[in-house]
Structure formats: structure tokens, C-alpha cells
Amino acid sequence: xxxxxxxxxxxxxxxxxxxxxxEYTFRMAYEGIVKPGQFFEVSIPKFGEAPISISGYGDGYxxxxxxxxxxxxxxxxxxxxxxxxxxxxxxGNGFDLDDYRGKELVVVAGGTGLSPVRGxxxxxxxxxxxxxxxxxxxxxxxPSDILFFEDIARWxxxxxxxxxxxxxxxxxxxxxxxxxxxxxxxxxxxxxxxAAIVVGPPAMMHFSSxxxxxxxxxxxxxxxxxxxxxxxxxxKCGHCKINDVYVCVDGPVFNYTKGKTLID
Amino acid sequence: MGYRLTKKGLNAxxxxxxxxxxxxxxxxxxxxGEFSDTDSIRYGEIKTADDMELLEKSSHTFKEALIPISExxxxxxxxxxxxxxxxxxxxxxxxxxxDLHAVKRLDEIYLNNGAEDYYYKRLRxxxxxxxxxxVSSFENCFCVDMGTNISTExxxxxxxxxxxxxxxxxxxxxxxxxxxxxxxxxxVVPSHVDQTTIQVSLPDTDTINTExxxxxxxxxxxxxxxxACGRCNxxxxxxxxxxxxxxxxxxxxxxxxxxxVWASCMVDKFTDVAGGGxxxxxxxxxxxxxxxxxxxDYRQRFGYHMCVGCGRCDDVCxxxxxxxxxxxxxxxxxxxx
Numbered sequence: 001x002x003x004x005x006x007x008x009x010x011x012x013x014x015x016x017x018x019x020x021x022x023e024y025t026f027r028m029a030y031e032g033i034v035k036p037g038q039f040f041e042v043s044i045p046k047f048g049e050a051p052i053s054i055s056g057y058g059d060g061y062x063x064x065x066x067x068x069x070x071x072x073x074x075x076x077x078x079x080x081x082x083x084x085x086x087x088x089x090x091x092g093n094g095f096d097l098d099d100y101r102g103k104e105l106v107v108v109a110g111g112t113g114l115s116p117v118r119g120x121x122x123x124x125x126x127x128x129x130x131x132x133x134x135x136x137x138x139x140x141x142x143p144s145d146i147l148f149f150e151d152i153a154r155w156x157x158x159x160x161x162x163x164x165x166x167x168x169x170x171x172x173x174x175x176x177x178x179x180x181x182x183x184x185x186x187x188x189x190x191x192x193x194x195a196a197i198v199v200g201p202p203a204m205m206h207f208s209s210x211x212x213x214x215x216x217x218x219x220x221x222x223x224x225x226x227x228x229x230x231x232x233x234x235x236k237c238g239h240c241k242i243n244d245v246y247v248c249v250d251g252p253v254f255n256y257t258k259g260k261t262l263i264d
Numbered sequence: 265m266g267y268r269l270t271k272k273g274l275n276a277x278x279x280x281x282x283x284x285x286x287x288x289x290x291x292x293x294x295x296x297g298e299f300s301d302t303d304s305i306r307y308g309e310i311k312t313a314d315d316m317e318l319l320e321k322s323s324h325t326f327k328e329a330l331i332p333i334s335e336x337x338x339x340x341x342x343x344x345x346x347x348x349x350x351x352x353x354x355x356x357x358x359x360x361x362x363d364l365h366a367v368k369r370l371d372e373i374y375l376n377n378g379a380e381d382y383y384y385k386r387l388r389x390x391x392x393x394x395x396x397x398x399v400s401s402f403e404n405c406f407c408v409d410m411g412t413n414i415s416t417e418x419x420x421x422x423x424x425x426x427x428x429x430x431x432x433x434x435x436x437x438x439x440x441x442x443x444x445x446x447x448x449x450x451x452v453v454p455s456h457v458d459q460t461t462i463q464v465s466l467p468d469t470d471t472i473n474t475e476x477x478x479x480x481x482x483x484x485x486x487x488x489x490x491x492a493c494g495r496c497n498x499x500x501x502x503x504x505x506x507x508x509x510x511x512x513x514x515x516x517x518x519x520x521x522x523x524x525v526w527a528s529c530m531v532d533k534f535t536d537v538a539g540g541g542x543x544x545x546x547x548x549x550x551x552x553x554x555x556x557x558x559x560x561d562y563r564q565r566f567g568y569h570m571c572v573g574c575g576r577c578d579d580v581c582x583x584x585x586x587x588x589x590x591x592x593x594x595x596x597x598x599x600x601x
Contacts, residue, residue, distance in 0.1 A: 003379075003382070004347065004382040004383075005379045005380075005381075005382060006337050006338075006382060006383070006522075007338075007345075007347065008345075043510070043522075044510075045338075045340040045345060045510065045520065045522065046340055046510050046511070046512040046517075046520035047510055048508065048509065048510040048522075049508055049510070049522075050538065067538065067539060069538045069539040069540075070538045070539075073538065086345075201541070202541075227537055227541070228535070228537060228543075229534075229535055229536060229537050231506065231507050231508040231524075231527075232506075232508065234378040234379040234381070235373070235377040235378025235379075236373060236374060236377070236378065236381055236504070236506070237505055237506050237507065237508070237524075237527070238504060238505030238506070238527070238529065239505065239507070239527070239534060239535065241557070243474060243556070243561050243564075244561035244562070244564040244565040246377065246378070248378070249377070249378040261474070261475065263474070263475060263478050264535070264543035264544050264549070264553075
């Protein structure tokens with residue numbers, strides 16, 4: 001029997017965590033192996049499908065952080081605990097934790113870019129002995145846009161976390177400025193062996209990677225994750241193609257040596 | 265085995281074939297061209313030799329028989345999802361050498377790049393191909409330079425000379441059909457062209473500096489010339505992109521379907537991501553993306569060029585943009601380094 005990759009299956013909403021008015025994390029029932037940075041196609045029949053990256057995972061579930069910005073995601077926000085959504089996946093390569101084990105690791109995330117790397121940060125923040133050190137720079141537009149506030153507080157116990165906003169007054173500890181402004185302040189034992197993950201809008205990834213290299217990071221030790229329109233998730237629909245690469249099957253995670261060559 | 269048939273014999277053979285297959289071939293739609301008093305030649309279901317337009321190039325390709333313009337995947341009712349029915353009859357597609365080479369490109373994407381496409385596969389398994397010989401090249405063709413002017417992997421070939429039809433049959437199940445209706449059994453080699461008026465020089469994909477080529481100003485002219493209508497993509501036998509669409513039926517909002525529809529990298533919204541991001545907003549950037557895909561990066565990924573040189577993109581462009589001209593310019597720019 002040939003498998004139909006386009007056939008979605010029902011997955012129960014186990015819980016919903018609200019971060020902001022337009023960003024919720026849906027914990028969905030899922031049995032199977034996933035990697036942070038991979039994605040699912042989430043759908044509601046008659047409304048459509050949307051690619052959503054895995055923001056967390058555990059025994060019997062995956063977490064999908066969804067921003068309410070379109071036809072499908074608007075409708076998803078009408079679904080709550082006990083309801084079911086259709087999903088198919090996981091797709092894409094995801095982050096390989098072995099690339100970061102035993103290293104000084106810094107994760108630079110902008111906005112919802114924190115979602116695909118949350119699984120990586122969570123893993124190493126809970127298993128701090130598996131990395132030399134863990135640093136996180138998480139940037140948001142304003143205090144009201146901050147995601148995973150409780151996670152950030154938890155990560156602080158085992159890692160250095162710089163939470164920064166582009167502008168605005170906050171009633172909690174938080175820096176002001178773009179993520180790039182905080183990169184030069186980072187201290188490493190041997191920056192030439194340190195690893196970095198940079199995820200966010202294209203310009204933010206570009207300039208953050210340049211800043212990291214300015215302080216001594218090697219290109220090959222930087223990883224980025226690309227966001228593109230992915231209709232099929234299996235290398236067919238063409239929307240996510242850049243140069244000779246299909247982001248959905250070859251990515252979305254790329255080592256910077258490859259990632260820097262991808263020009264839209 | 266080769267055969268010579270009269271028109272009557274060919275019609276009898278086509279009738280035999282149509283018991284098992286739907287027959288798709290270029291057909292002349294009189295007065296349906298884009299200008300008044302012009303005809304449109306595109307693929308349609310045929311029954312007889314006269315239904316086939318064998319002397320001119322079709323402006324649109326066979327590909328809609330393999331990847332329908334709109335293809336339903338699932339039907340939705342209140343609580344159920346039902347897969348669309350598979351088609352039980354086979355199909356025979358009559359096509360020229362360039363187009364038969366294009367089938368290999370469709371297969372590459374739908375069967376080999378990532379997971380196998382279930383819907384493509386179930387149609388593809390039922391399709392047979394009849395090669396239409398080319399005696400001379402048509403306007404805008406450059407198959408010879410693309411290496412697609414000769415095809416050998418056909419189920420049968422068809423050539424017409426002096427009112428007689430010559431067939432080379434490679435699919436043994438069909439031999440009896442042609443033999444029963446043949447005037448003569450003889451060796452038949454399908455005709456092919458050895459030269460075309462339009463010629464292209466291809467860039468060296470091993471040494472090309474893609475970043476430099478992308479930044480070259482050669483693409484700027486297309487910012488204004490190209491109107492992003494996507495006709496080049498829709499007439500291209502090798503373009504495979506699509507968009508997934510869910511709809512609900514307007515008279516019963518509880519029922520609907522999920523389908524895929526053809527998409528074009530030249531048309532607005534192709535790259536839109538949720539939240540307002542988009543890429544390649546300038547039409548020149550889209551032209552560059554398309555040209556590099558056809559003659560540079562597809563080859564870097566799969567080892568052979570995507571473009572088959574059928575020239576249809578040039579035939580149909582309402583702005584008279586020439587793809588082959590762009591390829592030649594690209595090669596010059598690439599050589600300059």
C-alpha cells in the first residue's frame with residue numbers, strides 16, 4: 001500500500017498556552033520521533049494548511065507555537081483543549097543536537113524565531129552538563145510581544161539569558177536594543193570552537209551572523225533556520241526553493257556556510 | 265516493430281487504443297486563439313487522426329494530463345475526509361521529443377525529490393507516450409542545444425509523410441493493434457531535427473558564480489518589461505509548482521475540498537509567508553529565479569538541465585520577452601565572471 005503524504009491525521013489539542021493576544025502554543029498529541037526545528041503542516045478542512053515549526057516536544061506530544069496572521073491560523077485560534085486539529089509531518093531536517101554537544105553554545109533568536117529553537121534551548125537548559133555553556137539572546141519588538149516568558153525564567157537558572165526589546169518600557173528585567181547590539185558583550189573561553197544558532201527575520205539573521213563572526217565565530221559553527229512558504233513539505237510545490245535548495249527537505253536548518261549562499 | 269498505415273488504418277488503431285485509454289494529443293481549437301480569427305492549439309482528448317494537429321506546435325503542453333491544473337486531493341464532509349477517486353482508465357499522450365524529455369523532469373520532482381507524490385504516481389503509472397516526429401524545427405525552438413531533440417524512450421512513435429502514417433512500436437502489447445491495421449511492416453525511425461534557427465549557449469554550471477550573476481544588472485530590464493502574468497510557467501512543460509487550496513462549497517459551507525492548483529514563480533504572492541514577508545518582489549528577480557532554475561541550479565541539483573528548449577515561453581509571452589535571449593545573455597555575463 002502506497003502512502004499518501006498529503007493525508008493528514010487528527011491530533012488532539014492537549015492544552016493551549018497563551019503568550020500574547022496573537023501567539024498561542026498548542027500542545028498536540030503526537031507519538032513519534034521529532035527534532036526541534038522540524039515542522040508540521042497543520043490544517044483545518046475547508047480553511048487550509050499552514051507550516052508550523054515544532055516549538056517543543058515530549059512524551060506523547062509536540063508543541064506548535066502559532067501566530068494568528070492568516071486565514072488558517074485565525075481559525076486555529078478557535079480551537080481549544082479537547083478539540084482536534086489535522087496535522088501531517090514532521091518535515092524538514094531540524095536541529096541536530098550533536099552539532100552543539102560539548103560546546104559553548106549561543107542561541108540568538110528574534111521574535112517568533114524563538115519558537116523553532118525553543119526545543120534546543122529547553123534540552124540544554126535541562127541538561128546543562130551536555131554543553132560547556134549556554135547563552136541565549138532573545139529579542140522582541142516590545143515587552144508585550146515576548147514569548148515563552150516562563151521558559152525564559154527557567155532557562156536563567158542554568159544559562160545566561162539576555163532578554164531584549166527593540167523599544168518600550170518593561171516592568172521586569174529586560175534590556176533595550178536589537179539582538180545584534182548584545183552580541184559583542186558575550187564572553188567565550190574559545191570563541192573559535194563555540195557554536196551559534198541564529199533564527200529570526202532574514203535581515204536579523206544576516207546581521208547577527210556578521211556580528212558573531214566579528215567576535216571570532218567561524219562560519220561553519222553557525223546555524224540558521226529559514227522561514228518560507230511551504231505548501232507541501234515534501235519538495236514538490238516549489239514555493240520554498242532558493243537556488244538549488246528546497247528549504248522544506250534540505251532545511252529549514254542550514255549551516256551558515258550553505259545558508260549564506262542562499263539568495264532569494 | 266515498424267508499420268505503415270493509411271489514415272483509415274490509423275483511425276482503426278486509435279479506435280482500438282481508445283477502448284483501454286483516453287487519447288490526448290495537440291488539437292486545433294478553431295477561433296479560440298488569444299487574438300481574433302486565430303486558432304488555439306492545445307491538448308485535448310482525440311478520437312481520430314484528423315483530431316490531431318500534427319503540423320504545428322501546441323502553445324500549451326501535455327502536462328495537464330499528468331498534473332491537472334486543479335486536482336482534488338480530498339473531499340470534506342461534516343466529520344469525514346475522503347480521498348479523491350483514482351482514475352481507472354489509462355491514457356496515451358502524443359507528444360514531441362522535447363516534451364517527452366520534460367516528462368523525465370516532472371518525474372524527477374514528483375517521484376524522486378523528497379517523498380513520492382501519491383497523486384502524480386497514481387496517474388503516471390497509467391500513462392503511455394507516443395512520440396510525434398519533428399521534420400523541421402518550429403519558431404523559437406532550441407531543442408538541439410538542450411540535447412532533447414532525440415527521444416528513444418517512447419512506447420510508440422508517429423510520423424506522417426505524404427498522407428501515410430509511420431509507426432515504430434516499442435510496447436509489444438500494442439503490436440497486434442498496429443499490425444492488424446497496417447499496409448506494410450518495415451523499419452521506422454522517428455524523424456528528429458538536427459538544427460534549429462534559435463541557438464543558445466549554456467552557462468557552465470560548475471564554474472558559475474551564482475552570487476555575482478544574481479547581482480548583475482542584466483535582470484533589471486525585466487523589472488519593467490515583465491508583467492508577472494505567469495504564462496511562461498503555465499506553458500512550460502517542466503514547471504511543476506503548485507499551491508494547496510482549501511475551499512468550501514458556497515451553497516453548503518459544511519462541505520468542501522482540498523486541492524492543488526498550478527502556481528507560478530513569476531506571479532505575485534508566490535513567496536508570501538504568514539505575517540507579511542515576501543521574497544523576490546521585483547519582476548526582474550523573478551525572471552532571474554526562473555532562468556537560473558531552468559539552466560543553472562536544477563542541473564546543479566540533478567545533473568542535467570531542466571529546460572528542454574521547446575520555446576513555448578517565448579511563443580506565449582505577451583511582452584515578447586525571449587527566454588533564449590536571456591540565457592545567451594546570462595552565459596555572456598557568467599563568462600565575464
